[in-house]
Amino acid sequence: HYDELSPVGAHEVIIESPAHVRSLDELGKEPFAAVAHAWQERIVDLQKDFRLLYAAIFRNTGRAAGAQLTHAHSQLIALPFVPREIELEIAAFRAHEALHERCLLCDLLRQEQSGAERVVYENDAFTVFAPYASKVPFELWIVPRRCDARFERISAGERSQLGDAMFTALKKLGRALGNAPLRFDIRTSPLGERAVKSYHWRAELAPVLVPSGSFEGGTGACINPVSPESAAELLRDTLVSG
Secondary structure, three states, X not given: OOOOOOOOOEXXXXXXXXXXXXXXXXXXXXXXXXXXXXXXXXXXXHXXXXXXXXXXXXXXXXXXXXXXXXOOEEEEEEEOOOOHHHHHXXXXXXXXXXXXXXXXXXXXXXXXXXXXXXXXXXXXXXXXXXXXXXXXXXXXXXXXXXXXXOXXXXXXXXXXXXXXXHHHHHHHHHHXXXXXXXXXXXXXXOOHHHOOOOOOOEEEEEEOOOOOOHHHHHHOOOOOOOOHHHHHHHHXXXXXXO
């Protein structure tokens, strides 16, 4: 017999603006903070259900990225299990902490800031950079400098700074890549009491420029024709206004 899970979970669509726009960066920085607040509130509410173990927040912009609606929106899916990719990340964070007594992402962030060749943008609370082993061309990570496992614990000030970082990253990508389809998601710790202290949440942006094929699907390996250093340099030089 196959193992099965009971059909428990939640799927919510967050309508990000009453204006009919494709992406929030068309409206300025402020709406991003309000949307981040909505994500927070929904996670806090959903984690009251002990059956739910993980909340996945994501946005798809453009049909090639999987979007079915043109109106700016994001989605939250609460799951009765922790996704395998998150479990593998948590194991890596725990192993790094056990060996070095430090956070893995904090160490990575310090290294990126020291060289700065892959850094695209920084404000008081977040650093935007192209990760060293980028899976796709122009992939960006938005990493909070304050180490916390759980996205839903960000402060009002951090929400504003996150909005600024997201707006700037999206504007730069839009101008550099011609409003290419995009995928966005937040990597955060499992819900409630299952939160993993050694984890460090982050947001990821992944433009859809090169379709994945049989090699990627069959091996799990990635082919990226654009170095993160080249992507970061181009995006740093791409000027945007708020």
